Amino acid sequence: MKKIHIIHENSEWTNHLTARLDELQLPYEEWFLDQGIVDLSSEPPEGIFYNRISASSHTRNHRFAPELTESVLSWLERHERTVVNGSRALRLEVSKVNQYMALNASNIKTPQTIAAVGKEQIVDAARKLNKPSFITKHNRAGKGLGVQLFHSVEALNSYVYSDDFEEPLDGITLIQEYIEAPDSSITRCEFIGGKFMYAVNVDTSKGFELCPADVCQVDDLFCPVGEQEDKPKFQIRDNFSDNIITSYESFLQANQIDVAGIEFIQDKEGTLYTYDVNTNTNYNKDAEEQYGRYGMLELANYLGKRLKTM
Incomplete structure (x- = not known):
């Protein structure tokens, strides 16, 4: 039977949707992709596939959920299944x-932004940005995690070389002009x-x-x-x-x-x-x-x- 397949890694964010699917008496199945296997030689089931994987999955100890989901989406798209928010959407979600x-x-x-890898490079990027106030954020985060506001390069330098510095998951820190x-x-x-x-x-x-x-x-x-x-x-x-x-x-x-x-x-x-x-x-x-x-x-x-x- 064709059904709606919900690809996700966070039930607390998905329960509201499944409650509505139940209300409408629509057939569905949850694919919880915190871990798993993808048999590339097999064919996917029939139906539509809705991808709800989040960039913040690592904050729920689901570090490789996006990578596993990318494999699943590639497999689905190869077999021309109907995918809602497919591999292109996922690529933008995590970067x-x-x-x-x-x-x-x-x-x-978009706000003026510089991407940097390395502590020295983060500070250099802030100098290059040359704005009175600026924020840092992680390239892959979700929910605004890791966002910090600074009013000077000196303050950023102190933060970057302190124990409070949050290393981005993919190593890329964004230095971005602060829009007030x-x-x-x-x-x-x-x-x-x-x-x-x-x-x-x-x-x-x-x-x-x-x-x-x-x-x-x-x-x-x-x-x-x-x-x-x-x-x-x-x-x-x-x-x-x-x-x-x-x-x-x-x-x-x-x-x-x-x-x-x-x-x-x-x-x-x-x-x-x-x-x-x-x-x-x-x-x-x-x-x-x-x-x-x-x-x-x-x-x-x-x-x-x-x-x-x-």
């Missing part, structure tokens, strides 16, 4: 360098089937770990529970409209990405900078309940339609 190059190829503006939003917020645009669904305003005043998933609200340092805040951290922007949406949809089509969240920030002059593409996207329950639109339900419907048309 911000690849993201920025693909965004720039679609004429989408007047209201300390960023916007995350959600797409399903390559088409715009809604935009979320995210309050960044308490830090850079911006995963919208419900579990992240509990686990992340900057997602405290039980506190009364002036406004929710995640709020869906009603009737959001901007020319960037058309550019994003063209970018997704060009890179064979079906499901994604794309994040941008605007400076005080109104210039828009795109800085992250999340092909393993999550949705915030509280924001959706207030807005009355549900990403996982729309995603489940989309997967069901793709299965039906096979």
